[in-house]
Amino acid sequence: MSGPYVYEYPHPAATVDIAIFTVRDDSLRILLIRRANPPFQGVWALPGGFVGIDESLKHAAWRELREETGINAAYLEQFYTFGHPKRDPRERIITVAYFALLPSDKLDVEAGSDAQRADWFNVDELPELAFDHPKIISRALSRLDEKVVHSSAVFQLLPKTFTLPELQRVTELIRRESVDRRNFRKRMLSQGLIEATGELARRGAHRPAKLYRARVSA
Amino acid sequence: MSGPYVYEYPHPAATVDIAIFTVRDDSLRILLIRRANPPFQGVWALPGGFVGIDESLKHAAWRELREETGINAAYLEQFYTFGHPKRDPRERIITVAYFALLPSDKLDVEAGSDAQRADWFNVDELPELAFDHPKIISRALSRLDEKVVHSSAVFQLLPKTFTLPELQRVTELIRRESVDRRNFRKRMLSQGLIEATGELARRGAHRPAKLYRARVSA
DNA sequence: GCAAAAGTGTTCTAGGTACACCCATGT
DNA sequence: ACATGGGTGTACCTAGAACACTTTTGC
Numbered sequence: 001m002s003g004p005y006v007y008e009y010p011h012p013a014a015t016v017d018i019a020i021f022t023v024r025d026d027s028l029r030i031l032l033i034r035r036a037n038p039p040f041q042g043v044w045a046l047p048g049g050f051v052g053i054d055e056s057l058k059h060a061a062w063r064e065l066r067e068e069t070g071i072n073a074a075y076l077e078q079f080y081t082f083g084h085p086k087r088d089p090r091e092r093i094i095t096v097a098y099f100a101l102l103p104s105d106k107l108d109v110e111a112g113s114d115a116q117r118a119d120w121f122n123v124d125e126l127p128e129l130a131f132d133h134p135k136i137i138s139r140a141l142s143r144l145d146e147k148v149v150h151s152s153a154v155f156q157l158l159p160k161t162f163t164l165p166e167l168q169r170v171t172e173l174i175r176r177e178s179v180d181r182r183n184f185r186k187r188m189l190s191q192g193l194i195e196a197t198g199e200l201a202r203r204g205a206h207r208p209a210k211l212y213r214a215r216v217s218a
Numbered sequence: 219m220s221g222p223y224v225y226e227y228p229h230p231a232a233t234v235d236i237a238i239f240t241v242r243d244d245s246l247r248i249l250l251i252r253r254a255n256p257p258f259q260g261v262w263a264l265p266g267g268f269v270g271i272d273e274s275l276k277h278a279a280w281r282e283l284r285e286e287t288g289i290n291a292a293y294l295e296q297f298y299t300f301g302h303p304k305r306d307p308r309e310r311i312i313t314v315a316y317f318a319l320l321p322s323d324k325l326d327v328e329a330g331s332d333a334q335r336a337d338w339f340n341v342d343e344l345p346e347l348a349f350d351h352p353k354i355i356s357r358a359l360s361r362l363d364e365k366v367v368h369s370s371a372v373f374q375l376l377p378k379t380f381t382l383p384e385l386q387r388v389t390e391l392i393r394r395e396s397v398d399r400r401n402f403r404k405r406m407l408s409q410g411l412i413e414a415t416g417e418l419a420r421r422g423a424h425r426p427a428k429l430y431r432a433r434v435s436a
Numbered sequence: 437g438c439a440a441a442a443g444t445g446t447t448c449t450a451g452g453t454a455c456a457c458c459c460a461t462g463t
Numbered sequence: 464a465c466a467t468g469g470g471t472g473t474a475c476c477t478a479g480a481a482c483a484c485t486t487t488t489g490c
Binding site: 003008009012013055078080081085092094096 | 222224228230231232269271273275299301302303310
């Protein structure tokens with residue numbers, strides 16, 4: 001399995017890039033890695049890599065996710081493919097972009113341990129980014145917003161059990177607008193997507209919040 | 219610009235495929251072409267082709283659209299990328315799928331003239347299809363459904379002016395469910411997306427319908 | 437005048453929004 | 464006791480759903 005590989009016509013390279021989101025320190029965060037090699041050496045970028053010639057796109061995305069976070073259970077969804085001819089200075093590279101949602105309590109040491117190599121950035125305070133990654137992230141964020149409105153994907157960003165204020169906060173971080181607490185509760189509880197565990201979360205000098213879990217969809 | 223092209227690592231090929239929709243003879247139709255060469259010679263398939271090495275994905279999609287229909291004005295949107303390693307028996311091919319919406323009155327002779335080569339198929343009566351094109355079409359249809367609910371893309375399937383019953387019919391063909399005429403009218407007119415032209419459409423032995431046009435979004 | 441499709445209004449229901457006070461805890 | 468954040472209910476409004484008769488035309 002080593003080159004050279006010869007084709008009659010020029011072929012682009014294919015990669016996957018992953019926007020891995022989580023909620024941490026009261027902000028929506030995305031995992032970025034510092035590029036070890038040119039081009040854009042030392043610049044922050046989305047985790048990603050080449051698609052194996054016999055590897056499905058989703059498999060490549062899972063593999064990258066595992067390599068960067070140590071996690072192999074997460075919500076993973078393809079959202080767009082970027083293929084501008086000059087988006088990579090080396091050669092023509094088409095990248096299939098995925099986003100992944102990680103529960104805040106599953107953050108692996110691997111990613112957090114070496115902030116020189118990988119770090120979780122607040123989506124509102126992004127550093128300079130390699131390639132067309134600002135565009136990719138911006139599209140990932142708007143897709144995430146749609147997801148939160150029209151599906152139950154938010155739960156993927158929370159631990160198995162969570163409180164309603166936590167759920168509301170995550171929603172607000174993504175939607176970028178705040179909602180009335182009573183209306184939020186009413187809506188959530190009437191939709192039947194969550195159920196109380198019966199436990200309480202004692203988290204400070206105030207009344208404890210009830211814990212809920214996402215109901216497995218029928 | 220001729221081979222051979224040599225790479226250190228194996229590269230997939232990249233194509234675009236387009237699901238081109240229109241409404242015709244009271245049905246939602248998709249343009250298919252009969253494959254002239256192996257694999258799947260003689261079998262119906264989505265129009266599509268290889269992405270030029272210096273060509274953007276969207277440009278490739280426009281080019282294919284133009285080549286197959288003669289049209290170069292239409293609603294065109296990328297919706298998913300298919301990359302299963304075995305989806306093409308020849309080599310690894312990753313295809314970026316687009317859908318296009320054509321107004322019923324702009325159908326070009328090119329596509330209609332030679333039914334041996336290209337034809338408009340009712341989406342409910344599709345022939346046997348090459349590759350993973352059934353999967354691509356199925357995904358295109360569900361995306362189209364979402365579009366119709368959440369955006370004003372439907373207008374792209376209609377002539378510049380149209381009647382409310384026509385608009386309703388197109389919506390019903392895509393959504394696959396019928397709605398009450400009065401409620402449909404009320405909703406459309408209250409949204410302010412259409413405006414009356416003042417003209418009437420005399421189309422048979424019955425009361426003529428008012429013509430409307432889509433309002434350019436503010 | 438008859439068949440065929442277009443046009444039109446009201447009532448009911450459900451979901452969304454606005455809004456303010458009491459409750460359980462830690463210190 | 465007090466500061467902090469969690470929990471709760473009502474009134475209003477808007478959008479969607481159900482529903483039947485009249486109008487205009489071509490033949």
